[in-house]
Amino acid sequence: xxxxxxxxxxxxxxxxxxxxxxxxxxxxxxxxxxxxxxxxxxxxxxxxxxxxxxxxxxxxxxxxxxxxxxxxxxxxxxxxxxxxxxxxxxxxxxxxxxxxxxxxxxxxxxxxxxxxxxxxxxxxxxxxxxxxxxxxxxxxxxxxxxxxxxxxxxxxxxxxxxxxxxxxxxxxxxxxxxxxxxxxxxxxxxxxxxxxxxxxxxxxxxxxxxxxxxxxxxxxxxxxxxxxx
Amino acid sequence: xxxxxxxxxxxxxxxxxxxxxxxxxxxxxxxxxxxxxxxxxxxxxxxxxxxxxxxxxxxxxxxxxxxxxxxxxxxxxxxxxxxxxxxxxxxxxxxxxxxxxxxxxxxxxxxxxxxxxxxxxxxxxxxxxxxxxxxxxxxxxxxxxxxxxxxxxxxxxxxxxxxxxxxxxxxxxxxxxxxxxxxxxxxxxxxxxxxxxxxxxxxxxxxxxxxxxxxxxxxxxxxxxxxxx
Numbered sequence: 321x322x323x324x325x326x327x328x329x330x331x332x333x334x335x336x337x338x339x340x341x342x343x344x345x346x347x348x349x350x351x352x353x354x355x356x357x358x359x360x361x362x363x364x365x366x367x368x369x370x371x372x373x374x375x376x377x378x379x380x381x382x383x384x385x386x387x388x389x390x391x392x393x394x395x396x397x398x399x400x401x402x403x404x405x406x407x408x409x410x411x412x413x414x415x416x417x418x419x420x421x422x423x424x425x426x427x428x429x430x431x432x433x434x435x436x437x438x439x440x441x442x443x444x445x446x447x448x449x450x451x452x453x454x455x456x457x458x459x460x461x462x463x464x465x466x467x468x469x470x471x472x473x474x475x476x477x478x479x480x481x482x483x484x485x486x487x488x489x490x491x492x493x494x495x496x497x498x499x500x501x502x503x504x505x506x507x508x509x510x511x512x513x514x515x516x517x518x519x520x521x522x523x524x525x526x527x528x529x530x531x532x533x534x535x536x537x538x539x540x541x542x543x544x545x546x547x548x549x
Numbered sequence: 550x551x552x553x554x555x556x557x558x559x560x561x562x563x564x565x566x567x568x569x570x571x572x573x574x575x576x577x578x579x580x581x582x583x584x585x586x587x588x589x590x591x592x593x594x595x596x597x598x599x600x601x602x603x604x605x606x607x608x609x610x611x612x613x614x615x616x617x618x619x620x621x622x623x624x625x626x627x628x629x630x631x632x633x634x635x636x637x638x639x640x641x642x643x644x645x646x647x648x649x650x651x652x653x654x655x656x657x658x659x660x661x662x663x664x665x666x667x668x669x670x671x672x673x674x675x676x677x678x679x680x681x682x683x684x685x686x687x688x689x690x691x692x693x694x695x696x697x698x699x700x701x702x703x704x705x706x707x708x709x710x711x712x713x714x715x716x717x718x719x720x721x722x723x724x725x726x727x728x729x730x731x732x733x734x735x736x737x738x739x740x741x742x743x744x745x746x747x748x749x750x751x752x753x754x755x756x757x758x759x760x761x762x763x764x765x766x767x768x769x770x771x772x773x774x775x776x777x778x
Binding site: 444516530548 | 669
């Protein structure tokens with residue numbers, strides 16, 4: 321499948337490589353393909369251009385482009401931008417390029433402008449996921465994967481034992497496709513909890529402050545939640 | 550131990566009965582001891598006065614009073630008020646009555662004024678737990694139990710398998726007492742995750758929207774989280 325990725329940072333590179341390794345065609349996107357990336361903790365990432373070159377050297381079908389080119393390219397589109405940048409990125413990516421497509425929204429609108437712990441932008445209002453859906457009414461937005469570290473997203477076996485991923489979206493068929501194909505078949509998730517419509521994006525985005533505190537308490541980003549009954 | 554409970558609703562009655570059954574003396578508190586209580590789902594609860602009478606008929610050391618009487622009575626104080634009412638209740642309960650005592654803050658500042666799903670009041674700002682601490686600088690505020698249903702708070706075995714409770718507070722000794730004595734010894738919790746200082750109350754309070762969506766998805770309030778690594 322042709323997959324367009326909005327963004328080219330840590331989440332985009334991690335998910336992109338996983339999808340490429342499964343044989344898919346992936347286009348990542350950036351405002352500046354040559355800019356070197358920095359992660360939290362000052363870990364350096366390759367620029368989008370360098371990453372594409374490395375992937376192609378591995379024989380993978382990788383490419384890079386503008387946000388609108390990636391959106392046009394993808395039969396499915398993944399939003400891997402920083403949450404505070406997402407709405408501007410989508411605004412410039414051409415609404416028609418998303419028409420009828422599943423848009424998997426992985427972004428978290430974390431606001432570090434007042435220091436740490438960060439706050440969740442839009443809390444008490446419509447979530448980022450709902451805003452993306454409103455900006456792209458002809459897309460089928462599914463919020464998922466935003467509750468775990470990038471490496472766990474594509475390799476849930478990094479976390480030992482049973483644990484759960486959440487999906488939320490207004491279109492039941494798209495939630496089903498994301499659950500059964502993207503999450504279970506491609507990424508290896510065993511348990512997906514369907515939270516219903518996109519108002520649940522408020523819930524999973526609001527979980528991030530707890531994720532950060534648990535990461536501090538446990539000393540690893542490779543953890544996840546199991547809903548126990 | 551003498552335990553003062555701010556509030557007399559569902560959480561206050563559930564925790565109060567558990568503490569009484571363990572032999573403790575409990576004073577619940579209310580603006581109006583005779584007012585009949587209503588829970589979500591229109592379940593009726595006894596008034597504070599009726600509840601005290603029932604408990605005393607069982608041979609338990611229960612009493613009722615004003616907020617300031619309950620705070621003065623308690624060697625330890627539990628905040629079981631509705632989160633949006635907490636700061637006003639504390640303001641009227643007499644700052645000196647909390648001096649040097651552990652105040653266990655169980656309240657969630659859920660705001661249903663804009664409909665469902667509710668928003669978390671104070672999100673993006675200081676949490677309710679931090680505000681309580683600021684209003685009562687001589688108390689030792691520990692935030693806990695606010696991430697589960699009232700029945701699960703005092704009987705974690707209602708949820709099968711391993712699952713976790715969180716504590717947060719600025720005083721390490723108080724977090725330790727709450728973890729080891731209140732949660733493990735008295736209520737039967739097996740696993741308590743120490744999230745550190747009270748800024749973590751932002752994290753556990755912000756989790757409530759996810760709790761509500763998971764309750765809808767699973768069809769039961771008797772669930773909890775296990776942090777899996």
